[in-house]
Amino acid sequence: MPENSVILGEDIREQIEEVKxxxxxVGVPSYNNARTIVHVVKAVEAGLSKYFPDNKxxxxxxxxxxxxxxxxxxxxxxxxFASMLVRHQLGGYxxxxxxxxxxxxxxxxFRTIFEIARVLKVKACAVVDxxxxxxxxxxxELLIKPILNEDYDYVSPYYxxxxxxxxxxxxxxxxxxxxxxxxxxxxxxxxxFGFSGRLASFYLTKDVWDxxxxxxxxxxxxxxxxxxxxxxxxQAFLGAKIHDAKDPGADLSAMLHQVVSSVFDLxxxxxPVWSKVSNSEPVSTFGxxxxxxxxxxxxxxxxxxxKFKLGAEELSSFYESFxxxxxxxxxxxxxxKTKDNFSIPDDLWxxxxxNFALAYHKRVxxxxxxxxxxxxxxxxxxxxxxxxxxxxxxEEVEQRLEDLCIAFEKAxxxxxxxxxx
Amino acid sequence: xxNISEHILTEPLKDFIQRLLAFMPNLLTCLxxxxxxxxxxxxxxxxxxxxxxxxxVDRFCAKVGITETFGKVGIKGPPxxxxxxxxxxxxxxxxxxxxxxxxxxPAIEKLLEKFFLYLPDLFVAALLIIIGYILGxxxxxxxxxxxxxxxxxxxxxxxxxxxxxxxxxxxxxALEQLGIGRGTVIVAFTILFGGFVFALSLSFGLxxxxxxxxxxxxxxxxxxxxxxxxxxx
Numbered sequence: 001m002p003e004n005s006v007i008l009g010e011d012i013r014e015q016i017e018e019v020k021x022x023x024x025x026v027g028v029p030s031y032n033n034a035r036t037i038v039h040v041v042k043a044v045e046a047g048l049s050k051y052f053p054d055n056k057x058x059x060x061x062x063x064x065x066x067x068x069x070x071x072x073x074x075x076x077x078x079x080x081f082a083s084m085l086v087r088h089q090l091g092g093y094x095x096x097x098x099x100x101x102x103x104x105x106x107x108x109x110f111r112t113i114f115e116i117a118r119v120l121k122v123k124a125c126a127v128v129d130x131x132x133x134x135x136x137x138x139x140x141e142l143l144i145k146p147i148l149n150e151d152y153d154y155v156s157p158y159y160x161x162x163x164x165x166x167x168x169x170x171x172x173x174x175x176x177x178x179x180x181x182x183x184x185x186x187x188x189x190x191x192x193f194g195f196s197g198r199l200a201s202f203y204l205t206k207d208v209w210d211x212x213x214x215x216x217x218x219x220x221x222x223x224x225x226x227x228x229x230x231x232x233x234x235q236a237f238l239g240a241k242i243h244d245a246k247d248p249g250a251d252l253s254a255m256l257h258q259v260v261s262s263v264f265d266l267x268x269x270x271x272p273v274w275s276k277v278s279n280s281e282p283v284s285t286f287g288x289x290x291x292x293x294x295x296x297x298x299x300x301x302x303x304x305x306x307k308f309k310l311g312a313e314e315l316s317s318f319y320e321s322f323x324x325x326x327x328x329x330x331x332x333x334x335x336x337k338t339k340d341n342f343s344i345p346d347d348l349w350x351x352x353x354x355n356f357a358l359a360y361h362k363r364v365x366x367x368x369x370x371x372x373x374x375x376x377x378x379x380x381x382x383x384x385x386x387x388x389x390x391x392x393x394x395e396e397v398e399q400r401l402e403d404l405c406i407a408f409e410k411a412x413x414x415x416x417x418x419x420x421x
Numbered sequence: 422x423x424n425i426s427e428h429i430l431t432e433p434l435k436d437f438i439q440r441l442l443a444f445m446p447n448l449l450t451c452l453x454x455x456x457x458x459x460x461x462x463x464x465x466x467x468x469x470x471x472x473x474x475x476x477x478v479d480r481f482c483a484k485v486g487i488t489e490t491f492g493k494v495g496i497k498g499p500p501x502x503x504x505x506x507x508x509x510x511x512x513x514x515x516x517x518x519x520x521x522x523x524x525x526x527p528a529i530e531k532l533l534e535k536f537f538l539y540l541p542d543l544f545v546a547a548l549l550i551i552i553g554y555i556l557g558x559x560x561x562x563x564x565x566x567x568x569x570x571x572x573x574x575x576x577x578x579x580x581x582x583x584x585x586x587x588x589x590x591x592x593x594x595a596l597e598q599l600g601i602g603r604g605t606v607i608v609a610f611t612i613l614f615g616g617f618v619f620a621l622s623l624s625f626g627l628x629x630x631x632x633x634x635x636x637x638x639x640x641x642x643x644x645x646x647x648x649x650x651x652x653x654x
Contacts, residue, residue, distance in 0.1 A: 164650075164651050165651075165652045166652060166653070166654055167651055167652075167653050168653045168654050169654060189654065251570070252570070252653060253566075253567075253570040255653060255654065256653075259654065297649070297650035297651070298649050298650045299649045299650070299651060300649040303572075303649070306572070307569075307570075307572055310569055310572060310574070310576070311569050311570075314565065314569050314576040314577045315565070315566070315569055315576075318562070318565070318566075362480070363480055363481075363483075363484050364480075364483050364484060365483065365484050365485075365562075366484060366485070366559065366562070369562050369563065369566055372566050372567070372570060373566050373569075375569075375570045376569060376570070382651070
């Protein structure tokens with residue numbers, strides 16, 4: 001076993017010994033998901049039987065110490081194949097249920113899954129969240145087939161989402177990841193992925209399992225590691241993603257800190273890669289892409305603008321230490337505007353994000369302070385975006401995001417030039 | 422007459438010259454140590470400057486807000502340079518003290534003894550103030566950003582208040598360490614701090630009664646700030 005391999009429990013080792021090898025592995029990380037995991041396990045099992053009946057498959061539930069009986073529920077879940085007009089898996093199917101070791105978090109759960117995939121020498125893997133309500137057997141097909149049949153190494157999910165869903169992804173993570181690494185992966189922090197056994201083994205060689213990657217940053221880490229190390233990537237359209245709502249009490253600034261720090265941490269490691277990339281290219285998309293009408297949603301625009309104004313005024317002296325004067329002047333002007341003429345243009349937003357990235361890289365102050373101070377500016381950008389696209393269709397909004405991404409790509413030299421100064 | 426002049430002038434003069442001659446080696450040693458001190462201080466300054474640059478002290482100081490704080494009180498220039506200068510003077514002072522000891526003048530010896538006994542207290546007090554400043558800056562900034570993100574209107578004041586309290590606390594502890602007005606300082610601080618908290622509670626209570634009412638109503642009746650359906654991730 002490699003030096004950094006995780007310690008698997010005796011029980012799971014014995015089961016692996018029995019199985020010896022497998023073609024496909026689907027991992028389901030969990031923590032107190034007894035209520036929702038049954039549906040996920042059923043969808044996975046049905047998907048494997050329906051689309052890969054001749055392959056030897058394994059389902060791994062990597063649990064973080066649930067106290068609601070999640071592991072027991074997974075063990076006992078069975079699928080009524082007859083009602084689904086699906087025949088039993090001929091290649092063989094096994095279910096492994098094991099607690100993971102290491103720091104608590106999705107990353108540690110994934111590490112156990114990668115390790116089992118490595119030991120079983122699987123060809124293709126997928127991981128899906130355990131709180132999914134909308135997963136269907138087709139998700140397994142879409143996440144696994146590009147690996148097995150098309151020789152891809154990494155399949156990123158592409159969900160059908162409302163135009164105002166995933167605003168951190170839309171305004172920060174997608175544009176900056178695309179500009180830096182040159183691949184148009186629309187939802188790089190989606191949460192459900194497909195990957196080859198080769199890539200799983202590669203992930204295990206990385207020494208990140210005691211860092212924030214193990215706690216909360218695994219999604220963007222997997223995507224970026226695959227892209228930056230020249231693995232063959234694609235995306236699969238999975239339809240809508242409906243899952244348990246995140247903790248409603250979760251603090252936006254903490255969320256922003258977690259997500260953006262995960263992106264920025266990776267820029268340190270991969271500077272030699274991304275500094276050489278210019279422009280971007282689309283990646284293959286599998287699945288039947290469709291869109292549905294937009295349901296009206298409630299947006300508290302006044303609240304967002306108020307928070308932006310408060311931040312621009314109260315944090316101005318704090319921002320002075322790393323944001324250019326011209327930019328600060330514009331933010332100050334915006335703080336005096338009403339909703340009708342409130343706007344944060346794309347080039348200004350790009351300048352803000354790149355300067356935050358530079359300040360994070362140069363460690364001009366506590367990184368947590370820095371990223372939490374981004375919250376009011378982010379809310380300002382979201383408010384500006386909502387005002388601008390309120391009447392737009394989903395396709396028009398997508399085009400608008402394309403413009404934002406191009407702005408990120410055009411200004412990338414600014415980041416590269418200042419990075420090593 | 423001759424005896425008198427010998428008694429009054431010649432003998433004391435001889436005595437003085439003898440003492441001066443006896444003192445000369447000490448003075449010479451003192452001067453040599455002093456010169457060595459200069460050289461040693463210069464070397465230490467150079468070494469500390471190199472180590473500080475290697476350990477990226479300037480970057481760390483900027484990160485925790487020390488550079489900013491120094492700038493505000495008029496201390497310009499990179500902290501690494503300041504640190505090397507502090508070491509320069511520290512080494513020089515140590516050599517000056519050693520040099521003065523070699524003179525073997527009882528008055529100077531007594532003075533130096535007192536100074537040496539006081540030195541650990543002085544060092545601890547300086548350390549307390551420095552730590553207080555760094556901690557005050559950090560906590561002040563934490564309070565500022567957290568309150569801005571929570572939508573609190575007077576965030577900057579809150580941040581400054583937190584910083585002031587921490588720095589004040591460190592200052593009082595430093596004075597306590599130095600033994601300056603021990604009882605008086607603690608009583609003054611207690612009165613000041615108690616008064617500050619009381620004033621703060623009063624102003625909060627009076628100024629924020631409507632907000633508090635709205636908040637409690639929201640909690641009790643289930644009404645709260647208008648939420649939106651946006652999902653950020």
